[in-house]
C-alpha cells in the first residue's frame with residue numbers, strides 16, 4: 001500500500017488562517033506586523049522564493065517589502081541597508097535570501113541583522129539559543145518539517161532520525177529540533193561512507209541535498225517517515241524532490257510530496273516567526 005501523504009499545502013493553509021486572524025487583531029490595535037525581504041542578484045529560484053514569501057505576507061494582511069538589489073551590490077551597502085532596517089519600527093522581521101553573490105560574506109550579513117528581527121533564526125545568537133534548547137526563532141524549513149511530523153502524531157521520542165545534508169539552513173537546525181524532541185539523530189554529509197547503511201536505519205528520514213531523486217526505494221526502511229526538503233527542476237521543466245517519490249512511496253509509511261510538501265510549510269513558519277518578531281519588537285514601539 002502506498003505511503004500516507006503528508007499534505008504541506010493543507011497544513012500550511014491551516015497555519016496561515018490562524019496567522020491571518022492574529023494579524024487582523026494586531027492590526028486593529030495599531031501596528032501591522034512587517035517583514036522586509038532582501039534579494040541580491042537574479043538567481044531564478046531565489047526570485048520565485050522571495051515573491052512567494054512576500055505574497056504570503058500580503059495574503060495574511062501583514063506589511064511586507066521586497067527589495068531587489070543588483071548582483072554587484074557591495075557588501076558595505078547591504079550592511080548599511082540592514083542597519084537601517086534594524087532601526088525601522090515598521091519592520092519587525094528581516095530576511096536576506098541566500099545564497100548571496102560570492103563577493104559578499106553571508107556570515108557578516110547574517111550577523112548584521114538584529115537577533116530579535118532575525119526571522120530565519122540564522123544569527124549566531126539564535127543558532128546558539130537553538131543549540132542549548134532555548135530557541136528564540138526556529139529556522140523556517142526545519143520548523144515546518146517538525147510541524148509535519150506533529151501533524152501525523154509520529155512518536156519522535158526514541159525514534160532514529162537520519163538527516164541527509166548538513167547545511168546551516170536545514171540539516172544542522174533540523175538535527176537540533178529532532179534531538180530536543182527526543183530522537184537519536186545522525187547527520188550525513190557528502191563525505192559519508194555507505195550512505196544507504198545509514199538511511200536504511202532511519203525511522204525518520206529528512207533529505208536536504210539538492211540532488212534530484214537521490215534517495216531511492218532500496219535506501220529506505222519499510223514504514224519510515226520520509227521528509228523531502230529538496231526542490232529541483234528537471235530538464236523537462238517538472239519539479240522533483242531529493243527523494244525518488246515514485247519508488248519511495250511504496251516503501252515509506254508516510255512521505256511529503258514535492259511540490260506541495262515542505263515548501264508551503266517553510267513559508268507558513270516564516271509568517272509565524274514574523275509574528276514572533278512582532279511580539280518581541282512591538283513593546284519597544286509602544
Ligand code: GUN
Pocket residue numbers: 095096097098099120140141169
Ligand atoms: N535560501 C534557501 N532557504 C532559505 C531560507 O529559509 N532563508 C533564507 N534567508 N534563504 C534561503
